[in-house]
Structures are given as C-alpha cells and as structure tokens.
Amino acid sequence: MHLPFTPNHILLISACYPPSASLLTAGPEYRPNSQELSRLTYYVTNRPGKVHKIGSELERKVRVDSRKAQAGNIRARASLLITLYIFKTLATECRRDIALLSASLIASVNVTLSALAGDLEVAARAASVFTAWTTYTDGHLIGVDRNITQDYIACLQGFACMGGTKLPDHEVQNRTRLVGLAALMAAVNSEALFHPSTHFKPQVSIIMHALLTSVLEVDVATLEHEAAVMKEHPNSPYLDEFRTRPAIERRAASIHLHIDGDTGPSSSDVANASLRALSSLLGHSNGGQAASVMVAAFETFDDVEGWERAPNCRWLAAKAAEWTQYQYRYAIPTRLVESLAEGQDTPQTTARHSSLAMMITTVFTSPTPLINLSTSDIISNLIGFILRRVSINPDDPLLPALVACIASLGTHVYYADQIQDLAAELIGRLVLVETNGISGVGKLNREKGRVQAVRCLLAGLLGLIHAADTHEPPKDGTQDGETSSKVGTSSTLPAPDSATHDVHLRPSRRTRVSPETWQETLTLLCDIEYPVRADYSAALISYLQSEIPKLGHYADAEEGVKRRPLEEGPSRQANTMQALVYGDSTTKLLNALHAYLYALATSSTLGLHSGSPGPTPERSFTSNASGEKDGRASRESPQSRERRSATLSSRARKTSIIMRVLQQAPARLTLPVSVSATLSDYGNILGVLQAVQEHLPVRGLLTGVPMLLALERAVESEGTSPPPHVFRTIKEVVIRAWITIGKVWKCSEVVEAAEKVIATSSTTNLPGVPQVHPGTLQEPRVPIPLPSESADIGDLPEFSGGDFVRLLATSQNVQEATGLDEASLLRRMLTQWSAESAYREAVEGRTAYDSLRGDGISPLIKVAPALMNIDNMSLQSLARSTRGVGVTDLREALEGRSSVSNPNLANKAPSISTLDHTSSIATGEQFHKLAPTRSRPQRSKLAGPGEVREVLNKFGIGKQTGNSLLKSPFPAQKPQQRSMPVAPPYTA
Template identity: 85%
Template sequence: MHLPFTPNHILLISACYPPSAALQTAGPEYRPNSQELSRLTYYATNRPGKAHKVGSELEKRVRVDSRKAQAGNIRARASLLITLYIFKTLATECRRDIALLSPSLIVSVNVTLSALQGDLEVAARAVSVFTAWTAYTDGHLIGADRDVTQNYMACLEGFARMGSIKLPDHEVQNRTRLVGIAALMAAVNSEALFHPSTHFKPQVSVIMHALLTTVLEVEVTTLEHEAVVMKEHPSSPYLDEFRTRPTIERRAASIHLHIDGDTGPSPSDVANASLRALSSLLGHSNGTQAASVMVAAFETFDDTGGWEKADHCRWFAAKAAEWTQYQYRFAIPSRLVESLAEGQDTPQPTFRHNTLAMMITTVFTSPTPLVNLSTSDIISNLIGLILRRVTINPDDPLLPALVACIASLGTHVYYADQIQDLAAELISRLVLVETNGIPGDGKTNRERGRVQAVRCLLAGLLGLIHAADTHETPKDGTQDNEATHAGTSATLPSVDPISRDVHLRPSRRTRVSPETWQDTLTLLCDTEYPIRADYSVALVSYLQNEIPKLGHYVGDDGVKRRPLEEGPSRQTDTMQAMVYGDSTTKLLNALHAYLYALATSSTLGLHSGSPGPTPERSFTSNVSGEKDGLASRDSPQSRDRRSATLTSRSRKTSVIMHVLQQAPSQLTLPVSVSATLSDYGNLLGVIQAVQEHIPVRGLLTGVPMLLALERAVESEGASSQHIFQAIKEVVLRAWITIGRVWQCPEVVEAAEKALSANPSTSQLPEIPRWQPGALDEPKEPIPVPPGSTDAVQLPDFNGADFVRLLATTSNVQETTGLDESSLLRRMLASWTAESAYREAVEGKSAYDTLRGDGLSPLIKVAPTLMNIDNMSLQSLARSTRGVGVTDLREALEGRSSVSNPNLANKAPSISTLDHPSTLAHGEQFHKLAPTRSRPQRSKLAGPGEVRDVLNKFGIGKQTGNSLLKSPFPTQKPQQRAAPVTPPYTA
C-alpha cells in the first residue's frame, strides 16, 4: 500500500514487481509484470525529464537488494533480478535519452557485480543491462562525467575478472568466462570505447588482459581452427556493422546462460569468443589505436608470462596484422620494432626480446599485405639495434633473430626500388662499420664486435635479397608450395646457392645495382677470415641471382649466347655495353683487382696489421703511411691541400689504391701470403660464378687477371711451394670452367691434362653453405701447409695458348662481336690490379663516350636545332645554360667573362699553375694538371659587352649569334631607340 502523495514514477515502478510473497516463485524468468512495465516505459519515453528520477529510484532498489542478496536473502535476489530486467527494458526503449539513465544504470551494474559476482545468474542479468547500454550510448559521458567514468571502468574490470577467472570446476569456469567475455565484446563494439580518445588505452589494457588469458591457455592448433570457423561463420553480423548503424536501428545482444543438463562449454568455445572480440577490436581501430592494442597485449604478456609461449605470441602477431584494417596494418610491425628497440641496452636478452624478434619475422613473412609501411625506418631501427647489441656483447644470442628480421623485410615488395633502397641502406652501414668499427670496452672486443657486426649485416643483406625472390608471386599464376606457405613460419625457405639447379622465380622488382654492390668488394680482402668467407658466399649469390645479365641467355645445348633482340640498334647497344663496359664491367674490374690482391698480398685489410689501434686510428695511420711513402713526389703544401679536400670515399679509395699497389707482380721466395687454403677455394668459387653467369664480361675482364696470376707464380725454384700449387690449381680450374662455358674442348682438355699431372693434388675447399636469413657460426679457415710438397708438382702451362684457342672459337667471336685479333688484343693486354681498379672507379667509361653520355644535352638535340640561324655544334657545346638577369648585372659590373665563359671574347689560354688532382695515384698522377685559366679583363666593361648581353636577351639588333630569339618582331631602323649608354661612362 502506497502512502498518499507518492510520486507517479514510484507508483509505476512498484507496480512492475509481483507481490512480496510471490517473489520466491518468480523464477526462473524473474520478469516484471509486462503490462505495468509497458506503462512505465511509456511514461519514461514520453516524459524524458522523468528518466533521471526513474533511474535514481531503480538505483536505490538495486543497492538495497544487492546488500540483502549478498547476505542470502532469496526475495531480495529475486527483486534484484527483476530490477535489472526493468533497467534493460528502459535502456532499450528510451535509447534516445540513454544519457539520462546512464549514471544510475552504470552504478547499478557496478554495485551488482561488486556484491554478487559469484552468482552467475545475477551476473548474466547485469551483463545484459550493460550490453543494452553499450549498444545505444554515444560515449560522450566517458571522460566528461567523473562518476560515470569511474563506475564504467569498475564494470570493465569486473567483467575482465570474470573473463579470466580460474575455478576448480572447469565447466563453471568456462561459463563464467563466456559471460564476462560477452560483456567485453559489447564494450569493444561500443562508442564508449572509441569516442573518448584519452580513455582508449585504459579500457584496452583491461580488455586485452581478459581476452589474451584464454588465448594463451589453448593450443595454437585450436586457435587456428577457431579462427577459420570464425571467418567462415561470423556471429552476430550486426556487430560488424554496429558503428555504421544509426542508434535507432541498433539492438542489444542477448546474454544466455548454459542450460543445465547440456554439455558444458569447452575451452574452444571460450577461445572462439575471445578471438571474435579481438578481431572486432582490431578491425575497428585506426593506426594509433592498433598500436595501443599491441602495447596492452605486451603488458598482458609481461604479467602472465606469455613471452615464454613464443608460438602463441607469433600467432597473435600474425592475426593482429590480418585483423587490422588494411590501411592501418603498418602500426603492428612498427610497434613491435619500437618495443624491441626499447630494451636494446639490456645486458642479456630475455624471453621478451627473442619473442618480439620472432613476432616481427612472422608478421613480415606472413601473406598479409602491409601497406604504408616505412621499410627504411624499420631497417634503420633493426640495424641500429644489431650494432647496439654487438657493442654490448659480440656473441649476443639475440643477433640471429635480428638478422632474420632484416631478411624478412624482403618478403613483400611494395614498389620497384624497395629492395634496392633497403640494400643500399644496409651496404652504407656495412661500409661504415667496416672502416670505422664499433665502440667497445677493449681492443680485442672492438675487433670481435666489428667482425660480428659485419657478418650480421651481410647475412641480413643476403637474406633480404633471397626473400624478395622466393616470396614473389609467379606471373603465370602457378603456385609453388614452398613459396606459398613460407609466410606461415618465422624462417625463410632454404636454397643451396652452390647447386647449379637453383631456380628462383623472376621478380618484377629493381635489382641491386652493381654501383651499390661495388662498395662491399673490399670485404674480400678483410683482415678476418670469417668476414672473407661470409662475403664470398654473399658475392657468389649476388653474381648468380642478382647482378644484371645483359645480353646473356642459356641455349638448349647449355651454351651462353646472345639473345635475338628486336632491331640491330638494340643488339648494337647491348654489345657496346658488354664489350666496352658498363656498371657491371666496372664491378668486375674492381672484383678481379681484389681477387688478385687476396691471392698474392702479404697483408690484407684497410686496417693496420696489429689489432692494437682502434679502427679509426688504423684507418688514419694507413692514409698517413701512404702519404709518407709519396713524400718525395709531393710538396708539403700539396699534401696539406689534398688532405683537406679528400672526402671519406676518396680517402678509402686512396687506401685501396695503396694496398693494390703493394700487390706483387711476381711472388718470390721466401713467399709471404696472408691468404689461406680456404681463401683460394673461395676465390675459385667467385671466379667460376663470374665466368658461368656473366660470361662475356667475365671473359674480357677475368682472363687478363688469370694471366697475371700465372705470371706471379713463375718464379724459379718456387714451384714446390704449397701456395704456388694452390694458385696454379685456381688458374687451371678457372680455365676449365671458361672452356666449358664457351664450348671449347681444347681448352678444357689442356687444362685438365695439366691438372692431372699430380693425382695427389687435393681439391680446394668449396665455398661454405648458407641458410638464407640465418646467422651461422664463424667459419674457421684451412691454413696453407707450411714448407714445400714432396709430391709431383703441377707442370708449368702457358695461359696465352688458352687465349689463342678461345680467340679462334667461333662461339666466342659470334657472341662478343670481335674478331680474333681484337680478342687477342683485349685478353693479352697488360694487366695490373691497380690499373683494373682505376678503370672501375673512374667517372667515364668508353661505353659512356660511345653512347654520348658525356656530351652536353644540347648536342643530343643538335639535329633538331640545326634549322636555327647560325646554331653551330661548337656554340651548342659551349652553351650549357641560358642568359638571365644575372648575366646583365655582371656585364654592367664588368664580371661577365668571369662567371659566364660564353660571353668572353678571347679564347682561354692553357695554364699549368694549378692544384693536382685529388684522385691522383701513382707517379704519373702527381704532376701538374693543365687547366684553363680565365683571361684577365679590366674591371669595367665597355658598352660593347653590355650590348652583347642585351642582344642575347633579344633586345636590340639580332646578330644571329644569340642563343635566344627575341619574341618580338624586329623593328624598323627609324623606330629604334637610342644606343644604350651605361651610366658610369656618361
């Protein structure tokens, strides 16, 4: 019975409840009177101002009933369930005014969870109320209203505890988790999560902890199965379109408890619910939000020990990239790399570091495309991390995983020059580490760190290039099982680069250019054998699969021939590139120079022989040592001037030239060579790769080097030395390879006969095997046996005879386009390592000159411009720019002939009083270089020069010599203005 003057809303609310005596029998539905509930919702809907009062009254009932139900009062529990049902109905019917009900509703849910979280039926009813509210709220109260925000976060934490609860009864545990995850799913698809940007991270941290707990507890195979099921049978399609639907059209999800007697929910069901929530969360997130989701996942792994479950973490990383929106996927690997870099100073790597590195590799090797990814930033961070870890510990166990990360960047090629750019970044850092080293605690540790850093970058470079080819989609639409499924693992597929049966699919990307790769050739002569061995592997792989092979193809009979290209001009251009040289020829010239130095030099490396000085000081000492050796040919002034203008690259070139100059033209006893027997095996492998894969250029650049090596071991009485025998074996086996490539059996037979003269001659060691994207253990060299050998020595042979046999071979003449005399002149030419390197580093080549690349752009268009009056080729050659206002100002000031040689009236004279070339090497390059001097003129110019400039502008009378035609018609003489008189001559 109600008291008089009871407010109407209280009367309406009270009428919804059954009589007190009937509350115990209201189950199992626990619903209010439907007719009275309709009156209440009609009242609240038509009187929005009363919604707050209705909510406050229901909140009071919830507080009282929760406290009594917690103490065991059955009627209070029944009344609480009915009150929560009324709240859900009001939230659904009063969706337009949901903000007025929000404070009371959120408080009621929080109070209920705090008091009766263990009562699954009450918790489920509270979740249904929360789900209805999340479906219709716009989220504006979160962050704006402190009380609502605090109660909302408390509700999320309560549901998260339910979603990750652990109970002895697994069936009850799974039921409770499903109820909690259902509430979290509602929060994930609500505007309350995404609207307040400042409260996104706190909410995600709470949600991710509950969702990932289940993910980490089931097997990866179960997760994969549930992901497939989720993809094939999406649940609640309205959730996917939730954020695009108007509020009036939305409907809240229904929360149902498990029915007693049925089979209880399994861990797979709970995992399925968690995965759906994760997928929805990432699918609705932008780039910044996706990064916050990953940070929350990392925090969960820290708290639960999830880093030790590397397979689960890798699977989650791959799915996170897949579930994130296409344009925001870049945030996943970027956040992974940033998190890995945050712990770069840790003395010892932890599970977190290793797992993060594997997650990065998994994301990059997955088939999921990653657009908008800054690969240059990624590789810069990874390179910096490698160098930092090497500085701390050269034998850091995290290094192989970091190398795999770099290699995996080549899996997806998003633009043509991507691999070229990444390789250039790697090579630039590689050269820097090679010359300057890395900081360390001691001299020995610094050198070990330098060796390990170079090896890591080399392995990453090789894996990067290999991955770019292996993962390329075939153009013909065929599927390769290894390449198709390679993205599901954290390792790159293996391939044997030494095998001649290797076949990598052609890629549409830009190949790493020879100019870029040429900077790495100095590693062939590094002081440390592990670097030389690893670089030999990388170099052979580059020659086999990466270097441009212009004009080469393999015929049906296995012979390398020219392709039949369209048009004779294309064939001519191809042959000029092969015979007269291009960037590949320059690379081969430098390569053969280094190979010769490796085979014959007593000291190797750009650093001093002792490990005492730091890399920087060693480099400087070499430079100064070279200058001291040339002191008699250079004055102190020229040395100081040249050292001030030398760049780092030219300094390195100077040091290299000094090393090559020291390479002996003939080995004499007692012989002292730094190369090991393994080095000669690697050297042979490189030579064979050149001759097999770049036969035309390899023949023209490699044969002179082989003849020079042959001459180097012609010393009398030294044929019994093991080093001489090793070099002879290298040369003979190289000739066998050349003979087989060019189908010249006479050369093969003669070389095999000379090689078989000593049956006990052992095979040289082969180039080491390698695994793409992996950092192997440092290779140990096989030293050259000391002293002399007692076995039958290899007989002397004449390489010139092999050259004559090749020159008469029709296959060689047809392919190169040269006759016998031209071939003999090219291959029997005098060769030194210094001259070969100079041809490799000089700015212009004969091929460039033939193509006309060194001429002025105006000369190229001369035939088109010849119809212009008095436009001679000589004037075109002198004119490299137009005439502007600056020329007129300088003419008025008398400085025109200084800044613009085209305006000078006298031909320049030749003067020898100038500085020597900064790239000078050798005695012939340290003479005074003739340069053109400017004619001396008076400070003030006469009217004629000014008039000449004005005529070039088209002002005044046209003489026909001007490069610029006046845009106005020539005026009649009587209409001309008075002659221009400079003001300073008036």
C-alpha cells in the same frame, strides 16, 4: 501499501515487482510483471523528463538489494535481478534518451559487480544491462561526466576480471569467462570505446588483459582451428554493420547462462569468444588505435609472462595484421619494431626480445599485404638495434633473429626500387662498420664486435635479396611446364616443396641491386678476418648467380652454355655489343673484383680496417671544399657538414688503404713466400672465378683472362726444389678456372689441355665455398691452413695461359658472342694487367662505353662558341631549345656552373676529356686528378666577378658589350649626368 501522495513513477516501478511473498517463486527467470512493465515504459517514453527520476529510484533499489544480497538475503537477490531486468528494458525502449539514464544505469551495474561478482546469474543479468547501454550510447558522456566515466571504467575492470578469472572448477571458470567476454564484446563494438580518444588507451589496456588470457592458454593448433571457424561462420552481418547503424535500429545482444545438464563450455569456446572480440577491436581501429592495441597486448604479456609463449605471440602478431583494416596495417609491424628498439640497452637478452623479433619476422613473411609501410625507417631501426646489441655482447643470442627480421623485409615488394634502396642502406652501414668499427665496444671486443656486426649485416643483405625473389615467373629458356618458383631458403620462408596454402608467393618486378651499389662491399674479400671473407665469398657468388644484371645473356638448359641472344633491331644489338665489349657498371665491378682476388691470393698482409680511425687524408677532398667559404657551404647546418665530412673522411681513408694494399700486391712472388691467404681462401677464389665465368661469360672473359695470366706469371717457377706449396695451389686455381672457361665457351681444346695438366700433376683438395642459408646467421667458419712447406707436393703443373688464349681467340663461339675478330681478342686478353690498373679502371667516373654513348650534350653545342664567336641569336638554334637566360643561369654563374649547365653563356669552349671525370669513390690522393686536359686553366668552383658580370650583362643590366651572346630587348639608355659617377653594384 503506499503512502498518500506517492509520486506516480514510484507507483509504476513498485507495480512491476511481484508481492514480497512471491519473490522466491519468481525464478528462474526473475522477470517483472509484463503488463506493469509496459505501463512503465509507456510512461517514460512519453515523459522523457521523468527518466532521470526513474533511474535514480531504480539505482537506490539496486544499492539496497545488493547490500542485502551480499549478506545472504535471498529475497533481496531476487529483487535485484528484477530491477536489473527493468533497467535493461528501459535502456532498450528509451534509447533516444539513453543519456538521461546512463548515470543511474552504469552506477547500478558497478554496484552489482562490486557486491556480487561471484554470483554468476546476477553477473550475467548485469552484463545484459551493460550490453544494452553500450549498444545505444554515443559515448559523449565518457570523459565529460566524471562519475559516469569512473563507473564505466570500473565496470570494464569488473568484466575483465571475469573474462580472465581462474577457478578450480574448469567448467565454472569457462562459464564465468564467457559472461565477462560477452560484456567486453559489447564494449568493443560500442561508441563508448572509440569516441573519447583520450580514454581509448585505458579502456583497451583493461580489455586486452582479459582477451589475451584465454589466447595464451591454448595451443596454436586450437587457435588456427578457431580462426578457421570464424572465417566460415563470422559474426552476424548485423554485428558487422553495428557501428554504422543509427541507434534507433540497433539491437542489444542477450547474455544467457549455460543450461545445467548440458556439456559445459570448453577452452576452445572461450578462445573463440576472445578471438571474435579481438578481431572486431582491430577491425574497427585506425592506425593509432591499432598501435595502442598492440601496446596493451605487450603490457599484458609482461604481466602474465606471455612472452614465454613465443608461438602464440607470433600467431597473434600475424592475425593482428590480418584483422586490421588494410590501410592501417602498417601500424602493427611499426609498433613491433619500436617496442623492440625500446629495449636495446638491456644487458641480457630476454624472452620479450626474442618473441618480438620472431613476431616481426612472422608479420613480414605472412601472406597479408601491407601498405604505407616505411621500410627505410624499419630497416634503419633494425640495423641500429643490431649494432647496439653487438656493442653490448658480440655473441648475443638475439642476433640470428634480428638477421631474419631484416631478411623478411624483402618478402613484400611495394615499389620497384625498394630492394635496391634497402640494400643501399645496408651496404652503407656495412661499409661504415668495416671502416670505423663499432662504437662503445671495449678494446678487447672491438675487433670481435666489428666482425660480428659485418657478418650480421651481410647475412641480412643476402636474405633480403633472396626473400624478394620468393617467386618469379619463368625466365629465359624455362618452359611453362617446368618449375620456375625460386623460394628463399631462410628459416622463416617456406621450402620449394612446401604444401602450405598461405605461402606468400607473388611475382617479383623489382629493380635489381646495381653493381655500383654492390661494388662498395668488395673490400670484404680482403678483410683481415677469415669468417668475414668466407661469408662474403658465399654472398658474392650468390649475387653473381641471381642478382647482378646479365645484359644480353640467356642460359641453355641442355648444354649449359651462356650466349648472347639475337635481338630484334640493329640499334639494340649495337648497344648491347658496346656494353659487353667496352664495359659498363658490371665491367667496373668485375675489374675491381679481379683486383681484390689477385691481392687476396698474393698479398702478405690483408685487412682494410685499422683499429683506430687514424689521420684522415684531407688532400683527397679538401681541394673541392676549400673554395666554399660562402654560398652553399655557409647555408649548410653544422650537423650536415659534420656528417658529410665524416663520410668523405671515411671514404677517403678507405680508398687510400685500398690503393696501398693493391700497390703492395707483388707482380711476382719471390722466395721466401709469405701470403696471408689460407687454403680455404684459395677455394673461395676459385668459386668466385667460376661464378664470374659461368654467369657473366663475355665480360668475365675480357676482364678475367688478363688477371689469370698475371696470376700465372706471379708464380712462375724459378727452378727451386721443392717448390713452395703456395705456387702449386695458385696454379691449380688458375688451371681449374681455365677448365671452367673452356666448358662455358664449349672450347674442347682448352678443356682437354687443362684437364691433362691436372691429370699429370698432384692436386690438392681445394675446399669448396661454404654453403649459406639466406636470412640466417651461421657460426663463424674456421679456415683450413695451407700445408706445411715440408710436405711433399710433387712438381708444379706446367701450362701456358697464352696457348689457352690463342685457342679461345680462334673459337667461333667467342667471336660471335663478343663481335671481335681473332686479332682484337688477342689484343684484349693478352694486355698487360695489374691489380692497381684494374682498380683504376673500376673507379673511373666514365668508361669507354660511356664515351661511345655520349654525354648527352650535342657536339654542335660543344664547338659552337669556338666557331661562332659572334653576336648572333641563331646560336640558340644549335641547342634545340628556346630557353633564354634566367635566374637559374645567374645562380649557376654565382656558383661557377654556368659553363656546364648552359654552354651558350661561355666565351670559350673547353676541351672536355673523360679523364676529367673522377669517381665519387676514388677520393684518394692518387685518383683526385688523373690528368689536366682542358685547353685553359680550370676555374675555381665559385665564379669570379667577371663571369657574374657577363651574365648580368646578358640580362641587359649594366654596361652592354659587343661580345654578348644575348641582347637586351630594350636599347640601352644613357644614364643621367651626376656629380659623382656610381659604379654598378656587382663591380664592388
């Protein structure tokens, strides 16, 4: 019975409830009277101004009924269920005015969850109301209305608690979790999550805790199964287009409890619901939001100790990258690397570090393509993290995982020069560590830290290159039917016989790591520590086998002979011949390589690294920088000058040490013999020499044979008995190298003669080059020492390398491949050789091959100023250019480069020689200037007033001279007479 003058909306609401005596029999549906509910919705739809009043009245009833139901009142519980049903109907029917109903609806859901969270039926009805609201709201009230925002966050927390609850009854626990996950699924697809950008992170932090709880509790096999089910039976097409549909066309999902008597939901069902919500969340996120999702996942792992479940973490990282939109996937690995770097100063390695490192590797080795990824920043962060961990503990157990992270970056090649750029970054840091060591390490661990850092970077470099060649199309001589896949052997990469269907295999069309870049690492052959020398020898052989450019060669699979193929066109054949015979960047690498091998085999002291930085040979670079008192030097910041100074100092110091070591390499070993190399080193030397001859036969022959002859001369017997064991070992290395050369060139005479020498003398079992697994950091190797001098080793093998050279010179294969006759071959291979001279040839700025190609400047331009020192505009025709003198010429004249950039501006033609071009590597005192060959004294880098005045005169500014090559377009005017003459500004 209602009081008089009761408002109409209250009467309509009251009519929806059954009589008080019938409330207990309203179950199990607990729905209002359908006819009266229709009248209420019709009333509200036609009077939007009454929505707020109706919502307030329903909220009041929810608060009263919730309090009574919490105390055990059964009728109040039934009334509460009916009220919540009315809320859901109003939210659906009044979707246009949902903002007017939001405050009361969200508050009612929050009150219900706070009072009766343990009542699964009530919680499911509240979840249905919440789902209806999230379906139709636009999210504009979140973050604007304080009360609505607080109630909404409280609702999320309530459902998140249900989604991650743990109960003794496993079936009830799964039912409760499904209800909470259903509500969170609605929130994930709602505008309320994505519209307020400032509240995205707090919401995601709450949601991810519930989603990941179930993911971490099941094994990876279950997760894989549920992910496959999701692919076969994805979310409804309607749900996929949910956020793109207008609110008027959306349909709210219904949440139903499990029917009693049926089999209860399993953990797989709960995991499936969590994965669907997680995939939807990542699929709707942009780059920044995806990063926030990963941060929330990391926080959840910290709270529930999820880092201990490394397989689940790895699987989740791979799926996160797959589920994120294509253009935003870069955020996943980037955030992983950033999170890993945040803990670089932790004294002890934790499960978080290990899991993050494995997650990074998993993302990069997965078949999911990534774009917009800054690989340079990632590898820089990883290198810095490795160096920091080494400085804390050289034996950090995290180092192998970090090496695998660097190697995995080569799995996806996004642009042609990516591997070349990443390798250059690695090699640059490798050279700095080799020279300067590791900062922040105690004196006791300084050398150990340097060795470990070098080994880590070297392992990462080798793994990076091999990962980039996961699959390649058939190469020279490989038939289509033959297997041509080349799979890296990293522990994170599949084996060649792997049957995995999601293996990332794609053709590699990348730029190879250039010999100029790799040449910086050759000093590691003579490192003072054997573990570094052993690892580098294996890496060098791998580089020679699969990475170094092999110009004009192919492999004959049947005979194993490397030959130069016939190429179409005489011009291309000539260019190839010039590169092979006269040398190119690969020849420079081989020259330096043989110099280091000779030094390693004969030197009594090794090591290019000094414990302390020591004094810097300033003369090696100050002559170039001394003139920069103004101009470019003044424009540089102090930080850039400091970095460049440090680089020059390090490079100059390294070059000076290299030259000192090579100069000390003896031309002939004398008694008593003292060498630093071990028996394992000689085995590595032989392996490198064989790799050079087998994979670079032409250039290896022309650069390696003189070194072998020099090594043979160094150990010539002096008639002593017994001979030193070092002599016999070096001779065995040389004779076995000759056997390889004879086999490569199919010169049976050389092979038979060398094998006869081996058969008639006692041999030592030279250890082979250690096997490496690219992408993995192996234990440091222990060298095998040379036998004691008291051991009986027998006579030295007697042979003459000159005879082998003469046999090779008469070989038709050698003559055809090199294009040289017998006399030319003898002259090239019998030339006098030393380690110092070979290194000089390696570091010169220009080679004979460059001279043959030319420097790009027309010969007519070079001689034109001398032949045509006249005022003639036709000189420009020699340059094949119509460009006149401009501001650039003036700038270059101020910096002293006018004669190089524009020879027409010079009065005299300098006589240019290749000896003037020095290498940027050879900055030592001995290589700064080889010989002054210009016909006139060299100018300083900054031009004097004369050159600047000359260019200004060519512009027509100032006094005109008769020797000017360019005339001003207007005749010079006679200046007005003044009482005091005024000098041009550039004469001051």
